[in-house]
Amino acid sequence: DAGVTQSPTHLIKTRGQQVTLRCSPKSGHDTVSWYQQALGQGPQFIFQYYEEEERQRGNFPDRFSGHQFPNYSSELNVNALLLGDSALYLCASSGPEGLNEQFFGPGTRLTVL
Amino acid sequence: QKEVEQDPGPLSVPEGAIVSLNCTYSNSAFQYFMWYRQYSRKGPELLMYTYSSGNKEDGRFTAQVDKSSKYISLFIRDSQPSDSATYLCAPIGPYGQNFVFGPGTRLSVLP
Numbered sequence: 001d002a003g004v005t006q007s008p009t010h011l012i013k014t015r016g017q018q019v020t021l022r023c024s025p026k027s028g029h030d031t032v033s034w035y036q037q038a039l040g041q042g043p044q045f046i047f048q049y050y051e052e053e054e055r056q057r058g059n060f061p062d063r064f065s066g067h068q069f070p071n072y073s074s075e076l077n078v079n080a081l082l083l084g085d086s087a088l089y090l091c092a093s094s095g096p097e098g099l100n101e102q103f104f105g106p107g108t109r110l111t112v113l
Numbered sequence: 114q115k116e117v118e119q120d121p122g123p124l125s126v127p128e129g130a131i132v133s134l135n136c137t138y139s140n141s142a143f144q145y146f147m148w149y150r151q152y153s154r155k156g157p158e159l160l161m162y163t164y165s166s167g168n169k170e171d172g173r174f175t176a177q178v179d180k181s182s183k184y185i186s187l188f189i190r191d192s193q194p195s196d197s198a199t200y201l202c203a204p205i206g207p208y209g210q211n212f213v214f215g216p217g218t219r220l221s222v223l224p
Binding site for chain 2: 035041042045048101103
């Protein structure tokens with residue numbers, strides 16, 4: 001059983017560009033959450049998707065947007081990249097058996113130059 | 114005051130030691146208390162979670178919650194070098210909302 005997968009593994013962008021990160025949830029999971037983790041910090045909640053809609057959102061600007069597809073996979077889009085957007089972006093999935101048990105992917109390391 | 118606080122460490126202990134990792138939170142709405150372990154360059158993995166005040170044991174790990182003082186602890190017995198990682202506490206609300214992570218405590222277990 002594949003766990004949560006994310007692509008790409010690493011990404012380098014320049015300021016002002018746009019980026020799309022992808023996530024496939026663990027089999028049987030229908031809820032996807034995205035987190036930003038700066039170096040030496042804990043993950044910061046960006047938003048959560050369920051039934052193709054954004055269900056919760058953290059304190060992130062509108063430059064951060066997302067999408068969930070009918071197969072429960074998800075994308076995170078970030079527009080007008082800033083240097084401060086450099087971080088590890090984590091995707092976590094959870095299933096109907098419990099929102100509490102979130103399983104994380106390995107993350108996408110984004111570097112903005 | 115931050116919602117969730119942890120001593121960032123690093124905390125270095127000899128192999129076999131008992132490790133105590135602590136976390137405080139400010140939001141009394143939190144009802145579930147998760148502990149995640151994160152190895153370098155990896156995503157966090159769920160170690161255990163508790164719902165109520167008191168202790169929960171899982172092998173060498175014991176999670177302790179004191180809701181009255183908003184204090185969470187994770188104890189590791191007979192610590193191993195493989196336990197070297199960053200430990201993140203994450204309390205959440207009753208419906209999975211307000212998922213907030215602490216900054217993490219970096220633990221190093223020396224052989």
